[in-house]
Amino acid sequence: MHRIIKREELAPKIKLFVVEAPEIAAHARPGHFFVLRMHEHGERIPLTIADSDPGAGTITMVFQEVGKSTCELGTLEEGDSILDIVGPLGTPRDIRRLDTVVCVAGGVGVAPIYPEAKAFHELGTRVISLVGAQTKDMLIFKDRMETVSDEVHYSTDDGSFGYHGFVTGLLRDLLAGGLRPDEVVAIGPLPMMRATCKVTAEFGVKTIVSLNAIMVDGTGMCGSCRVTVDGKTMFSCVEGPAFDGHKVDFEELMARQTRFLAEEKLAMERYKAHAEGCKCRRK
Numbered sequence: 225m226h227r228i229i230k231r232e233e234l235a236p237k238i239k240l241f242v243v244e245a246p247e248i249a250a251h252a253r254p255g256h257f258f259v260l261r262m263h264e265h266g267e268r269i270p271l272t273i274a275d276s277d278p279g280a281g282t283i284t285m286v287f288q289e290v291g292k293s294t295c296e297l298g299t300l301e302e303g304d305s306i307l308d309i310v311g312p313l314g315t316p317r318d319i320r321r322l323d324t325v326v327c328v329a330g331g332v333g334v335a336p337i338y339p340e341a342k343a344f345h346e347l348g349t350r351v352i353s354l355v356g357a358q359t360k361d362m363l364i365f366k367d368r369m370e371t372v373s374d375e376v377h378y379s380t381d382d383g384s385f386g387y388h389g390f391v392t393g394l395l396r397d398l399l400a401g402g403l404r405p406d407e408v409v410a411i412g413p414l415p416m417m418r419a420t421c422k423v424t425a426e427f428g429v430k431t432i433v434s435l436n437a438i439m440v441d442g443t444g445m446c447g448s449c450r451v452t453v454d455g456k457t458m459f460s461c462v463e464g465p466a467f468d469g470h471k472v473d474f475e476e477l478m479a480r481q482t483r484f485l486a487e488e489k490l491a492m493e494r495y496k497a498h499a500e501g502c503k504c505r506r507k
């Protein structure tokens with residue numbers, strides 16, 4: 225069992241938990257993820273480690289309530305426990321000192337990008353962060369990103385804060401203005417990562433993305449998370465989740481991400497109809 229020692233509402237339907245998981249905290253590196261189950265009948269939920277504190281034996285997770293399982297997870301309070309957490313999983317990022325890195329984050333993608341920005345920053349790399357969200361209210365991790373970045377630029381889809389438009393527009397402006405980072409790291413929704421790769425391909429800038437393919441076991445056995453990278457089949461959970469974005473077949477991956485939509489909709493309807501209901505939907 226893993227006790228939740230801190231719970232924070234970062235934005236509407238976006239929550240942060242700090243959870244006791246000493247073994248995972250001791251070995252966590254940027255890019256690692258874990259899989260949790262709330263209870264015996266719970267779906268397996270993969271989440272990237274947003275932060276870890278080996279001294280305190282805790283890991284930080286950030287999630288958005290988008291379906292039945294994350295909605296149910298969001299009902300947990302401080303002091304409640306999560307049944308099991310397996311990790312750290314995946315291949316951690318190979319982070320070394322570079323001259324300049326641009327971290328492009330979309331939505332809750334800013335949480336998994338934070339440990340990477342922090343690691344680059346600690347090595348002395350100049351970190352320029354571009355953080356996008358739908359609205360000002362949905363911008364999270366501002367303080368954290370400002371602490372580990374030399375510059376942070378914001379964008380909102382509705383123009384309520386920072387650049388009015390997608391975060392890829394900000395990136396295009398910077399690259400068109402002559403900036404040539406050694407690497408762009410992009411984490412967010414698949415369309416955002418695909419759009420980022422299109423922009424960086426135009427300017428010939430290496431781009432690493434973190435793929436949120438649907439996972440089941442998280443250890444390379446089920447094949448659920450397979451993606452095509454450079455024409456080869458790869459498992460996001462073992463060989464990823466980070467890949468060279470210019471080699472990822474995003475069209476195939478985006479099509480595969482829709483394969484359980486009907487089941488997800490049904491699960492959400494059943495959950496909402498349940499006597500306890502879903503606290504997050506009542507707000």
Ligand code: FES
Pocket residue numbers: 438439440441442443444445446447448449450459460461462
């Ligand atoms: S989640 Fe099963 S192979 Fe990756």
